[in-house]
Amino acid sequence: MKNFVCDFGFSSAKWIFGNRKGRVISVYQDRSDGETLIGEDALDNPGGVAYIRTPQHLVKYYPLFLEKCLDEAGVHDEVKVGVGLPVQFYEEQVRAKEGAIAVLGRTLLSKRVKDVLILPQGIGGIRSYLIDAGRNKAGLVLGIDIGFNTIIYTLYDPQRSKVVFTDTLYKRGISQLAANYLMPKIADFTSGLSMTPVELSRLMEQGYITVGTDRHDLIPEIRTASQEYINNILAEIMEDVKANISITRPLETIVFFGGGATHLKGKICSDTVDVIVLPQPEYANARGFLSFLEG
Numbered sequence: 001m002k003n004f005v006c007d008f009g010f011s012s013a014k015w016i017f018g019n020r021k022g023r024v025i026s027v028y029q030d031r032s033d034g035e036t037l038i039g040e041d042a043l044d045n046p047g048g049v050a051y052i053r054t055p056q057h058l059v060k061y062y063p064l065f066l067e068k069c070l071d072e073a074g075v076h077d078e079v080k081v082g083v084g085l086p087v088q089f090y091e092e093q094v095r096a097k098e099g100a101i102a103v104l105g106r107t108l109l110s111k112r113v114k115d116v117l118i119l120p121q122g123i124g125g126i127r128s129y130l131i132d133a134g135r136n137k138a139g140l141v142l143g144i145d146i147g148f149n150t151i152i153y154t155l156y157d158p159q160r161s162k163v164v165f166t167d168t169l170y171k172r173g174i175s176q177l178a179a180n181y182l183m184p185k186i187a188d189f190t191s192g193l194s195m196t197p198v199e200l201s202r203l204m205e206q207g208y209i210t211v212g213t214d215r216h217d218l219i220p221e222i223r224t225a226s227q228e229y230i231n232n233i234l235a236e237i238m239e240d241v242k243a244n245i246s247i248t249r250p251l252e253t254i255v256f257f258g259g260g261a262t263h264l265k266g267k268i269c270s271d272t273v274d275v276i277v278l279p280q281p282e283y284a285n286a287r288g289f290l291s292f293l294e295g
Ligand SMILES: Nc1ncnc2c1ncn2[C@@H]1O[C@H](COP(=O)(O)OP(=O)(O)OP(=O)(O)O)[C@@H](O)[C@H]1O
Pocket: 008, 009, 010, 011, 012, 013, 146, 147, 148, 149, 150, 151, 173, 174, 175, 201, 202, 204, 205, 258, 259, 260, 261, 262, 282
């Protein structure tokens, strides 16, 4: 059986199959005829879309998004699937008897899906680094997954293959950057337009806004907003991390990933710690999950 990975987050589901990969935007539309449209199909259909807002929502809609990803990847045969959940939610649910892990283990099975492995987001990215460029790292690694609605940070000890400490911050990441740091800077162009956070994050990806016939470049504002945001968020995270690092085992590497990390390239440096932004950071968790599947 071939392996398939689907890492479903609050802004998109990332899939990897062989050497191909893709994203399905995390919006849906429940139609009155009982059918649910997923991703671009929902966006293209009049009637408005709904967003994924909570981890419980992720669990409920995971089967539909997984099947959509399998369709987009052109999967016809049976596959073994790896999927991710925010690490803190994952840990709470692993302990619960009828928790999300048990539920997904059943609901994700289908004509094509014959085996399911559920994995914690945040650690996937660290794994993808340690099997690749970080092969020889022995000191502590801090992984920071900057998502759309979450920031997950994980302190990992490669020598002991152990998570020292991890935390999931909700309502952080690109949604917060866009709403609190970017929006005030571009209010001249956007006042009067109603925009959802997911639309704002698309705007950030595209780097410009069209209002009527005018096109405004947003790159300078995005740069400044990202710099301000990362300074603040990093200070907050480091306060927490410091308490978990011993003087004898210093932090050696900080690895950024998650789609939000694309906005950080060249913005962070340190004399004492290696700071790395993983390539194609939005797929880093998914790449790590694939390596877990491959054993
Ligand atoms: N290649 C890219 N270029 C620019 N921005 C990107 C890219 N990929 C993703 N992003 C943006 O980065 C943000 C985070 O993307 P990511 O896919 O990591 O979020 P998510 O996993 O869906 O969210 P969460 O982790 O909170 O569940 C989104 O706002 C997305 O628009």
